[in-house]
Amino acid sequence: xxxxxxxxxxxxxxTTALAITRSNPVHALLYFVISLVSMGVIFFTLGAPFAAAMxxxxxxxxxxxxxxxxxxxxxxxxxxxxxxAGWIVRSVWVLPLFLVxxxxxxxxxxxxxxxxxxxxxxxxxxxxxxxxxxxxxxTVELASVLLLTGLIGAFxxxxxxx
Amino acid sequence: xxxxxxxxxxxxxxxxxxxxxLLARRSxxxxxxxxxxxxxxxxxxxxxxxxxxxxxxxxxxxxxxxNLAGAELALGLILILRLRNRIxxxxxxxxxxxxxxx
Numbered sequence: 001x002x003x004x005x006x007x008x009x010x011x012x013x014x015t016t017a018l019a020i021t022r023s024n025p026v027h028a029l030l031y032f033v034i035s036l037v038s039m040g041v042i043f044f045t046l047g048a049p050f051a052a053a054m055x056x057x058x059x060x061x062x063x064x065x066x067x068x069x070x071x072x073x074x075x076x077x078x079x080x081x082x083x084x085a086g087w088i089v090r091s092v093w094v095l096p097l098f099l100v101x102x103x104x105x106x107x108x109x110x111x112x113x114x115x116x117x118x119x120x121x122x123x124x125x126x127x128x129x130x131x132x133x134x135x136x137x138x139t140v141e142l143a144s145v146l147l148l149t150g151l152i153g154a155f156x157x158x159x160x161x162x
Numbered sequence: 163x164x165x166x167x168x169x170x171x172x173x174x175x176x177x178x179x180x181x182x183x184l185l186a187r188r189s190x191x192x193x194x195x196x197x198x199x200x201x202x203x204x205x206x207x208x209x210x211x212x213x214x215x216x217x218x219x220x221x222x223x224x225x226x227x228x229n230l231a232g233a234e235l236a237l238g239l240i241l242i243l244r245l246r247n248r249i250x251x252x253x254x255x256x257x258x259x260x261x262x263x264x
Contacts, residue, residue: 001164002164005164005168005169009168009169009172012172012176013172013175013176013179016176016179016180016199017179019183019195019199020179020180020182020183020186020187020192020195020196020199025189025191025192028192028195029195032195032198032199035199035202036202039202039206042169042172042206043206043209043224045164046164046169046209046210046212046213047213047216048209048212048213048220048221048224050221051205051209051212051220051221051224054221054224054225054228055205055224055228058228058232059202059228059231062232063198063228063231063232063235066235066236066239067194067195067198067235067239070239070242070243071191073243074191074242074243074246074252080252084189087187087188087189088186088187092186093182093186095185096181096182096185096186097182099181099185100178100181100182100185101178103178103181104174104175104178107174108171108174111167111170111171111174112167120164120213120216121213121216123212123216123217123218123220123221127218128218128221128222131218131219131222132218132222132225136219136222139222139225139226142226143225143226143229146229146230146233147229147232147233149233150232150233150234150236150237151236153236153237153240154236154237154240157237157240157241157244158240158243158244
């Protein structure tokens, strides 16, 4: 389980780093999909099989396919990829790298502060479902309101202008 | 056994990568993808907390994060499609005029 976790973790980091540095959006998106699938493996090793299935089906399956379709609708060609490559010069990364390193070291200190070891208990999908539809029912309602808002917003913005 | 700091550190690293992409890239498609990376890192942190306490709450929050990512991505992509008519090269810096151009 440990080895699986570390392999998946390094794969996730590598593919995410590749995804944010590519100039071709489709390649970047496919790297990001690999990152999401290995994230699903990580969830599984952390004792959350339901979350792992959701990650692969909903995120890597549905949301990323939507993303891919829209990128194809944008009809990006060689020219746009070339211009994109022109934007990724080394000097662009310098200041964000410093900012991110500063924030990251702060947060790393917070995480490394509390030092206790957790035993992994597998939380079954049944347990999640029971909790989700009894005590945490407001979460379901909130999610449906959120999705309805997204639906109405997308419908409104996507109309043809008259 | 995996101590909880390892996946939490991974979530931190992924969030920082997403933030780096958000700050450094100019194309709107990549900005949206970086936001997705950051949301995903937040989801991993929720799962890690759920693992630490052996509690289903982390996975419930992940369902919430997935919903949020779906709604946000749908709206973001439709905004990119609309902006495509105004700015042809998907440069985020070019989208700085809110009012209609006469």
